Amino acid sequence: MTAVDTYKKNTIGDRALDPSAPLLTVDDLHVEFRMDMGTVKAVNGLTYSLDRHETLAILGESGSGKSVNAQAVMGIIDTPPGYVTRGSVKFRGAELLDLPESQRRTVRGERIAMIFQDALTALNPVFSVGWQIAEMFRIHRGATKKEGFERAIGLMDRAKIPMARERVNSYPHEFSGGMRQRVMIAMALALDPDILIADEPTTALDVTVQAQIMQLLADLQQETGMGLILITHDLGVVAEVADNVVVMYAGREVETGEINQVYHDPTHPYTLGLMQSIPRPDVHTDRLNPIKGSPPDLMHIPSGCPFHPRCPYAREKCVIEEPSLHEVAPGRVSACHFWKEVRGDRA
């Protein structure tokens, strides 16, 4: 056995891991960006957990805080201006947020890996893809150049990049969008992470390529048992792959639950509005039913419930009092004062 195959310790830095604890728990996470113009509250209280083999979708529009949440979990928020002001992120029970940077680095790639929307900007244009994938082994595992390249070829094969051995020395611009995304996936899988965070992995891709990439992620998850966090605004993609879903709006979690329940029995007016506003590819729709208004500016989040200016159920209470997360059923929460009404209207 070479150095490349060192087993993962059951500690992170000086913290012991608890194998019975969930893979990842995020509790009451708050992130803000302190800018010259004011403070942008990007994530305002987010709670979820993830287990092995599970696919959790974080669904939200631009500015909902879904990507910032992922960056906080990865520990890649630039400070300043970004600060995690409250909350906890635990990997197998070990708190990550207050780890020193040197120990935090051992989590990235080894435990939690991430892929991004735009593979062309995420990859370095002046190094070959093989070199960039092999970097994971050279830096984290002290592999030699040659070992690294062999590993890179193996990973490109696993990510189903045809002719991996011939293409290992190619540069990112020589690949198509879908192939570049596969290169990123290969890189993310290099150290066999327990969790993969995919931030809008298919948004820049054509629909047939999107289907290929989602299939690849599903196959790899099946094979490794990793937990997958899928961050997206696409209700269709979420419906196809997620086990559970967290719906975010203006940095807040507005609804969480099992995928079928959330889609077929939404308990938050925002979720309901989204479901009603999108056209479907499989049936004819006569008239779309949009949500009025537009998402708020995060520097000026509306008082009370941030959705109230756009909400058909809103009344005085919503303007004054910020709703807490109501447990509407086991494993299901809704941040709406009138969730019973939202639900009742559908029944």
Add this chain to the structure above:
Amino acid sequence: MTAPDQTPTSNEVVLKVENLVKYFPITRGILFQHQIGTVKAVDDISFDLRRGETLGLVGESGCGKTTTARTILRLENPTSGHASYMGRDIFELSRSEMRELRRRIQVIFQDPYASLNPRMTIGDIITEGWRVHKGVVAKPKQRARVHELLELVGLNPDHINRYPHQFSGGQRQRIGVARALALEPRIIICDEPVSALDVSVQAQVVNLLEDIQDELGLSYLFIAHDLSVVRHICDHIAVMYLGKIVEIGNEYDVYDNSAHPYTEALLSAVPIPDPALRDKERRILLEGDVPSPADPPSGCRFRTRCWKAQDVCATDPPELVERGQGHPVACHFPQVEFARP
């Protein structure tokens, strides 16, 4: 009287595209350029757009949908073929006639942030066209007309002196619509008009486009990759692959009775926003990537990724003709069974 001034009667063909071809040369060398190949961006396509109708052009990136639109507007010169607006060949118009035509065919772009000048107020943006096309709206009436247009697209007319950055993405797209409408067009080319917008805002803009169409009898050439939005808004849909139309028909023809294998694969890849239907639909995963339009496959261009391909597909390019499916399809082996009652 020039043809572009006529008002179309109901159901008249306002835009007819016949055998349109646009090749781009690939050149090498800086001083002594010589051509080493051609990108066949649009290769012999034909379609009709009728008054009050929406024709969708769908396909993946690089299939030639935007080049088609740009060539119709003569932002590119066609390699060959014809496009006529109300019977007049667009490619033979003089400069002044072309100016009149551009008034009648307006465009809405994808990126509402990049397509509005940040240094102009929205009032200036909307009236700019009237400075070129004198006589559309008389000067004293312009301000009142801008108010009307802003109201029509659902913006507050009091915001006439604001700048684009003071508006959200959805509102900016409404400004783009108002600007297009200012010149009283007959046709609006919508190039990915909602794909840059948030999900909750897309439906607002789609509804706006539909309302305006009903009110003004406009025709839309709707270019988009979101097949759900296309199904919703379009009366007819042309599916493009590598510069060719492979199938054309109405919503039910293309979506529910698709006969071309590419259309089938494309539609099967669209995720359906209903978890209960997961795994119920047969998904066709295409192998590999779209071939380069500089060197498209012989015969049928889809044959390299097609599971039905046979020898004939490599030699004979299939014509886009009716093959017993009720709508034209460019495939030697189209799907035959009917799902429609």
